[in-house]
Amino acid sequence: MKTRKWGSLYLVLVFIILYVPIIYLIAYSFSAGDTMANFHGFTWRHYADLFADTRMIQIVIDTLLLALLSSLIATMIGTLGALGIHRTSRPVVKNTILSLNNILMVSPDVIIGASFLIFYTALKIPLGFGSVLLSHIAFSIPIVVLMVLPKLQEMRQTMLDAARDLGSSNAQVLSRVIMPFIAPGILSGFFMAFTYSLDDFAVTFFVTGNGFQTLAVEIYARARQGINLEINALSGVMFVFALLLVVGYYFIQQGSARRKASHKAESEAKLNEAAH
Amino acid sequence: MAKKSSGTNALFYTPYVLWLGLFVIAPLALIVYQSFFDISGHLTLANYQTYFSSGTYILMTVNSVWYAFIITVVTLLISYPAAYVLHYAKHKQLWLLLIILPTWINLLLKAYAFIGIFSQDGGVNTFLGFFGIAPQQFLFTDFSFIFVAAYIEIPFMILPIFNGIEELDESFVNASRDLGATGWQTFTKVILPLTMSGVKAGVQAVFIPSLSLFMLTRLIGGNRVITLGTAIEEHFLVTMNWGMGSTIGVVLIVAMVIIMFLTGERKKRGSLR
Amino acid sequence: MTEPIIELQHVSKRYGDTVVLKDINIELERGKFYTLLGPSGSGKTTILRAIAGFLDVSEGTIMFDGKKINDVPANMRKVNTVFQDYALFPHMNVFDNVAYGLQIQKLKKAEVQTRVEAALKMVRLAGYADREISELSGGQQQRVAIARAIVLEPAVLLLDEPLSALDAKLRKDMQYELRELQERLGITFLFVTHDQEEALALSDEIFVMNDGEVQQSGTPVDIYDEPINHFVADFIGESNIVAGHMLKDFLVEFNGQAFECADAGMRPNEPVEVVLRPEDLDITTIGNGKVSVKVDTQLFRGDYYEIVAYDSAQNEWLIHSTNPAKDGDTVGLTFDAEDIHVMRLNESEEDFDARLESYEDD
Numbered sequence: 076m077k078t079r080k081w082g083s084l085y086l087v088l089v090f091i092i093l094y095v096p097i098i099y100l101i102a103y104s105f106s107a108g109d110t111m112a113n114f115h116g117f118t119w120r121h122y123a124d125l126f127a128d129t130r131m132i133q134i135v136i137d138t139l140l141l142a143l144l145s146s147l148i149a150t151m152i153g154t155l156g157a158l159g160i161h162r163t164s165r166p167v168v169k170n171t172i173l174s175l176n177n178i179l180m181v182s183p184d185v186i187i188g189a190s191f192l193i194f195y196t197a198l199k200i201p202l203g204f205g206s207v208l209l210s211h212i213a214f215s216i217p218i219v220v221l222m223v224l225p226k227l228q229e230m231r232q233t234m235l236d237a238a239r240d241l242g243s244s245n246a247q248v249l250s251r252v253i254m255p256f257i258a259p260g261i262l263s264g265f266f267m268a269f270t271y272s273l274d275d276f277a278v279t280f281f282v283t284g285n286g287f288q289t290l291a292v293e294i295y296a297r298a299r300q301g302i303n304l305e306i307n308a309l310s311g312v313m314f315v316f317a318l319l320l321v322v323g324y325y326f327i328q329q330g331s332a333r334r335k336a337s338h339k340a341e342s343e344a345k346l347n348e349a350a351h
Numbered sequence: 352m353a354k355k356s357s358g359t360n361a362l363f364y365t366p367y368v369l370w371l372g373l374f375v376i377a378p379l380a381l382i383v384y385q386s387f388f389d390i391s392g393h394l395t396l397a398n399y400q401t402y403f404s405s406g407t408y409i410l411m412t413v414n415s416v417w418y419a420f421i422i423t424v425v426t427l428l429i430s431y432p433a434a435y436v437l438h439y440a441k442h443k444q445l446w447l448l449l450i451i452l453p454t455w456i457n458l459l460l461k462a463y464a465f466i467g468i469f470s471q472d473g474g475v476n477t478f479l480g481f482f483g484i485a486p487q488q489f490l491f492t493d494f495s496f497i498f499v500a501a502y503i504e505i506p507f508m509i510l511p512i513f514n515g516i517e518e519l520d521e522s523f524v525n526a527s528r529d530l531g532a533t534g535w536q537t538f539t540k541v542i543l544p545l546t547m548s549g550v551k552a553g554v555q556a557v558f559i560p561s562l563s564l565f566m567l568t569r570l571i572g573g574n575r576v577i578t579l580g581t582a583i584e585e586h587f588l589v590t591m592n593w594g595m596g597s598t599i600g601v602v603l604i605v606a607m608v609i610i611m612f613l614t615g616e617r618k619k620r621g622s623l624r
Numbered sequence: 625m626t627e628p629i630i631e632l633q634h635v636s637k638r639y640g641d642t643v644v645l646k647d648i649n650i651e652l653e654r655g656k657f658y659t660l661l662g663p664s665g666s667g668k669t670t671i672l673r674a675i676a677g678f679l680d681v682s683e684g685t686i687m688f689d690g691k692k693i694n695d696v697p698a699n700m701r702k703v704n705t706v707f708q709d710y711a712l713f714p715h716m717n718v719f720d721n722v723a724y725g726l727q728i729q730k731l732k733k734a735e736v737q738t739r740v741e742a743a744l745k746m747v748r749l750a751g752y753a754d755r756e757i758s759e760l761s762g763g764q765q766q767r768v769a770i771a772r773a774i775v776l777e778p779a780v781l782l783l784d785e786p787l788s789a790l791d792a793k794l795r796k797d798m799q800y801e802l803r804e805l806q807e808r809l810g811i812t813f814l815f816v817t818h819d820q821e822e823a824l825a826l827s828d829e830i831f832v833m834n835d836g837e838v839q840q841s842g843t844p845v846d847i848y849d850e851p852i853n854h855f856v857a858d859f860i861g862e863s864n865i866v867a868g869h870m871l872k873d874f875l876v877e878f879n880g881q882a883f884e885c886a887d888a889g890m891r892p893n894e895p896v897e898v899v900l901r902p903e904d905l906d907i908t909t910i911g912n913g914k915v916s917v918k919v920d921t922q923l924f925r926g927d928y929y930e931i932v933a934y935d936s937a938q939n940e941w942l943i944h945s946t947n948p949a950k951d952g953d954t955v956g957l958t959f960d961a962e963d964i965h966v967m968r969l970n971e972s973e974e975d976f977d978a979r980l981e982s983y984e985d986d
Contacts, residue, residue, distance in 0.1 A: 082436035086446070089433045093453050093505065099474055100464040111467025112477070156367030175371050178379070181555065181611060183563035185580045186600050189587050190378030193385050193597070213374035216367070233711035236678050239698040240705045241725035241776065251724070255715040276459055276566060277580075281587065294459040298570055302467060310460045317455040321448050 101314060104307035111302050121308040128305065131293070138273065138290040141204070145211035146268035152212070153219025153268075154261050158253075160220070161227040180217045187214055188281025195282060202284030210282050211272045218271060219264035226260030227253075379604075386597035398598035408582075412602060415578040418497065419561035425501045426557050427550070430508035434549075435542075437509070438516045447513065454506045462570045465499045466490065469571075491573025499571045500564055508553040515549020516542075551614040559607050579603045627690055629654045629779055629812050630675060630703075635684030637670055637836075644670050646836045648684070652780065652814060657806050659815045661823040662833030663859070668816045670836075672782050675814070677701045689779070703780040704773035708788060710765045712757045718744070718768050719753035725776045743775035746805065763794045770805070780812045787822065799825055820860045824848060832856050840973055852976050853967055857899045864900045864941055868966075869893055873983075876966050879915055879935065887966035889979040897967045902930070902944040904963035913956015917941050919949045933957075 099111070104122070108115035125131060156176075163169045179187060191213070195206050230253065238252045276291035283292060290309075297303050389395045402408045440446055453461070468474040469489035476486040489495050523545065527537040563580030574581075579599055586596030630652040637645040645667045652658055660668035673679045674686060677698030685692050693701060704725075712721050722743055726736045744750050747767035757765065766786060773781055783802075787795045803826050806813045817823055823830050824844040832839045832847060832855075840852040851857035857865055868878030873888035878898045890896065910916050917933035931943040933955070941957065949955060971979075 079439070082432075082439070085432055086436045086440065089429065089505070090449065092502070093450070096461060096464040096468060096502070097453060097456060099468055100460065103467065110470075110472075111464075111474075112470065112472040152366045152370055155363045156370070159363035159367060162363070172371070175375055178375050181559055181607065183559055183580060183603060183607065185563040185565060185583045186382070186603055186607075187378075189583055189596060189600055190382040191374070192587060193381045193593065194374075194378045197381060209374075213370065216370055216374075220367075231709060231711060233707045233709055234713065236676070236698070237705065237707055237711035237772075238713075238724070239678075240676055240703075241772065242699045242728045243724075244699060247728060251728075252713060256713070258715070270455060274454075274457060276457070277563070280566075281584075291457055291459050294457065294463065295566060295570075298459065298463045298466065302470075306460070306463060310456065310464075313460070314456060317452055321452050321455075325445060325448055 097310070097314060100307055101311045104304060104311045106304065109302070109304060111304075111307070121304040122311070124305045125308040125312070131305070131309070134288050134290055134293050137204075137287070141208060141211060141289060142269050142272035145208055145272050146215055146265050149212045149215035149268045150219050150261060150265045153216045153264060154223050154257075156216065157220045157223035157227060157257075160224060176217045176220050178217075179214050180221070184275070184277030185281070188278040191278065192281045202282060204287045206282045206284075207279050207287060207289070210278050211275065214275070214278060215268035215271050218267045219261075222264035222267060223257055223260040226257040230256055382597045382600050382604075384597075385593055386601050388594040390592045390594060395594075398594050401595065402598050402602065408599070411577050411582060412579060412606075414576075415562055415580075416606065418493075418500075418576065418578060419558050421497055422500045422504065422561045423554055423558045425497065426504045426508045427553065429501070430505055430553065431512055431550070433505075434509045434512040434516055437513055447510075450506050450509055458503055459566060459570075461503055462499060462567055465495065465502075465571055469495050490571065491575055493572075493576060496567060496572040496576045500561055500567055503567075504557045504561065507556045511552035511556060512546065512549040515546040515552070518549075519545050555610065555614045558610055562603060562606060579606070628652055628687075629689055630814070631685075631687040632671070632675075633685045633687065635671075635674065635681050635686065637667075637674065637679070638682045644836050645674075645681070648836075648838060650831060650838065650841075652812050654779070654812055655810045656828040657803065657813045657815065657826055659817060659823040659827040659830045660833055661817055661820060661830050661860075663818055666833040667836040668818075668831075668833045669784055671833075672705070672784050672814065672816050675780070676703055676705050676782055702778055703782055704776050704778040705782040705784060706769050706773050706786045708785045710769040710786075712765055712768055712772070714757050716757070717753070718749065718755045718757065718760070721757065721768055722753075722772045722775050724772065739775055740771075743771040746774065746808075747771045748801075762789055763798065766790065766798065770802075774805075774809060774811075778811065780814060781806075781809075783813060783815045785816050785818070787817070788819075795822075802826060824860070832859065834859070838973075840976075850965055850980065851899060851967065852971060852973060853969075854897055857897075857965075857967065862902050862942055862944075864902065864905075866898045866900070866939060868896055868898045870896050870966060874961075876964060879937070879939070881914070883914065883964060884961040885964040885966055886962050887964070888983045890966070890968055895969060897969065899965040899967060900959060900963060902942040903928075904959050905941070905943045905945075906958050907931075907943065907945050907947070907949060908956045908958050910954060910956045913958055915941070915957045916954055917957055918954045919951055921951065922949060924948075 103111045103114070105117050105119070106114045107118040107120065160169060160172055160176075163172070187210070191206075191210050192202075195202060195209075200206055200209075234252065234256075235248055238248045243251060274291075275289075276295060279289050280292055280295065283289070288296075294306060294309075297306055386398055387394055387396065389397050437443055437446055437450075470476075471486055471488070471490075473489075475489060479487065519542065523541055524537060527541045528534075532540065562578060563583070564578060565580040565584040568574065568576045568578055568581045579602065582599050583596050583603070586592045586599065628651040630650070632648050632650040635645055635648040636643065648667075648671060650671070660671060662668045670679070674681050677693075677696065677700075681694065686694050688696075688702065713724065716724070719740055722740045723736050726739060731739075740753065741750070744753060747770050749764065749767050749771065752760070752764065752768075757768070760768065766789075769786070787798050787802075790798060799822060802813070802815075815823075815826060824847075827844055829841060830844055830847055831841045834855050840847055840856050842850075847856065848860055851860060851863075854865060857863045866878045868876055870887075870890045870893065871877050871882055872892055873890075874885055876883055876885045876887070876896065876898060885898075915935055917935045919931055919933045922929050922931040925944075928944045928946055929948050931945055931949050933941045933943060933949075935941060943949075943957065968976075
């Protein structure tokens with residue numbers, strides 16, 4: 076009992092460490108001063124600055140567009156790849172492909188960035204939106220594969236046999252049984268790819284030219300010049316955005332779990348009734 | 352049936368295999384290839400010679416590995432107990448989401464926050480001021496670099512360890528207690544060995560990126576700390592000596608392969624489960 | 625006699641050097657309940673999968689309604705399967721699962737609706753159409769799996785150990801329902817199980833399988849009363865199997881004594897095995913008994929006592945008795961001539977059937 080108490084205390088401490096910097100960052104977005112020191116009184120000024128900064132807003136839109144586009148394409152290629160890997164029966168081929176798939180997952184960002192830079196230069200691909208998009212697609216594909224593959228492996232052979240037994244052709248098995256079944260994996264692959272893209276700094280930093288900036292690259296440039304409370308305001312907006320997503324996700328999950336549980340209990344009660 | 356599906360199989364594979372070839376194999380091959388060229392484009396082994404003969408590069412590599420090691424150990428020491436407590440916590444799904452939430456805040460924003468917190472008149476020094484301690488220099492020190500790096504990596508260590516502990520069958524723990532082991536003995540003899548795969552995954556997820564956190568060395572380490580990542584960035588984007596940069600890149604890849612090998616899941620055992 | 629709906633002729637299946645089916649010959653008539661019974665690995669599920677079209681046989685012909693269907697893919701065969709793990713589609717609700725095959729055939733919505741409802745009613749799940757699969761109990765999932773298969777009105781329904789995941793009580797209930805369902809639908813059921821009680825209770829005809837071969841086929845009563853060999857006698861029900869010699873027709877020797885029996889058609893003095901079912905043995909005094917045994921242990925089974933006893937040659941005897949015995953007592957055992965069943969060693973099913981016919985017709 077006592078250890079449990081210490082445990083909770085420890086967990087709370089870890090959470091404080093995790094959240095203090097974020098809260099610190101956001102708190103100063105409301106400070107009337109110009110540095111992250113000595114709170115100077117409440118103001119919305121930095122938020123006003125942020126929303127008036129058309130360059131920053133353009134960069135936010137570009138970053139979101141890039142994330143959306145790259146994760147969509149990566150999801151398609153990755154899902155097809157996972158289907159291919161799943162169908163491959165020779166273990167040597169399968170393991171080789173899986174190992175190759177994981178290279179980009181474990182490679183440090185600088186290696187990916189540097190090697191892609193050499194690659195684009197060798198192929199004379201101009202640096203800019205195109206090269207950044209290609210890179211984001213490339214490093215998002217393996218995570219999609221890793222999210223979809225377990226779902227495919229979870230799928231029992233008898234389920235596919237049943238679909239064929241009930242008259243479906245190969246294409247119908249794929250579209251009516253396999254795809255809906257692995258849809259949750261595809262969806263989480265898509266979200267992972269999306270966050271990878273939003274989160275990336277190093278790879279983009281290497282392969283972007285002068286014409287195209289993402290949010291991360293812009294923050295890096297501004298942060299190297301010193302404190303700018305507009306960035307704090309931006310953090311505030313992004314945190315609220317992330318928080319809403321997380322809370323929404325949590326309640327949807329809890330809600331559906333509860334509904335299922337009650338339904339099941341109800342149907343079991345009915346069955347018992349019928350048995351007696 | 353198997354014969355008919357091979358046609359569609361090729362269709363599935365084509366874009367994916369193209370990706371494997373163009374964005375996995377080709378860039379890796381190119382970085383190795385590039386490492387044999389000097390700054391003026393001559394084929395040479397000079398880069399490797401420079402790397403191995405000059406003390407600076409060796410020292411930097413050792414330093415970089417050392418820093419990554421400390422960051423990993425610090426992260427692990429904080430994360431394992433946290434993951435363990437989390438496993439027994441009420442509402443653990445909610446707690447888990449709260450662990451994940453900070454990873455959605457861009458890494459650069461978090462680094463940027465620490466520029467404020469660690470600055471001369473920032474949060475930490477203000478706090479210390481209450482106790483009458485004079486302002487200290489935190490920013491641009493080894494301490495601040497390790498602290499911020501560990502801070503950023505903690506969620507990536509907690510998650511795999513937490514998953515490892517979740518997979519652990521509670522009846523093993525009960526069996527161990529039933530057979531007379533104390534709490535600590537149960538932990539060292541049963542829980543820790545059975546959650547080792549999670550620890551290994553966490554170490555992998557933290558150690559390798561820690562070798563290449565060049566933006567942190569720039570923003571927080573103030574160029575005092577030079578890691579392999581910083582050196583690569585320097586050579587590629589500042590001095591434009593791609594050959595040397597690639598050579599260091601190859602060293603980093605070798606380091607990565609060693610780590611993967613040391614922490615790799617033994618395939619046989621994994622498939623048995 | 626009508627033409628068989630399914631016929632397997634000389635069907636074999638090999639994986640590399642492993643033979644899983646050896647020269648299987650089976651005929652299934654319309655409207656009957658057949659069971660493939662055997663231990664795991666005996667090849668019974670392989671036969672089912674070969675008929676369903678999930679695997680290609682190495683040799684032999686599979687006929688459906690007089691036509692060879694070896695090369696017809698599974699989705700074009702007019703047989704449907706109820707899988708052991710049900711294989712319901714977890715991402716669809718009950719209605720969509722049952723409607724799946726009809727929608728594949730692109731039937732009109734209204735017809736799908738009526739047929740799904742009828743099928744659900746048939747398996748007593750009317751009103752469950754909107755439920756998710758995860759909300760159903762094991763027994764309910766089982767019914768959905770059956771509804772999903774019968775809604776397509778197959779000529780033959782293949783059932784792959786469909787009851788094995790259910791608890792004992794539910795299992796018994798489902799046995800009644802399955803039998804009733806088969807009679808109502810009037811189609812052929814081919815049922816796979818390793819549970820001999822289930823097979824005896826349900827089937828019109830049983831194929832007992834072992835090592836990829838059909839050991840014996842026949843009605844439950846035939847197989848129980850006249851097992852062809854040691855394996856069948858041991859696998860179906862419980863039995864005491866004693867080595868002996870056939871002295872002449874209707875006289876067999878075992879345990880050092882000669883007994884009258886109901887079997888004939890063997891060579892004089894041929895070594896045989898004698899089967900005595902535990903429920904056919906009655907406990908009596910030593911003087912009245914044909915065999916004297918010493919009671920070793922007994923278990924109360926509810927409707928009878930299961931008694932293990934040993935004779936002077938240390939052969940084990942299993943006795944089912946309504947009255948308890950005393951541990952350590954020596955008692956006599958009696959049985960009638962008809963209770964003795966004599967089996968020849970290595971007799972083929974054809975020879976066995978021919979021999980039985982030769983003296984039973986008299």
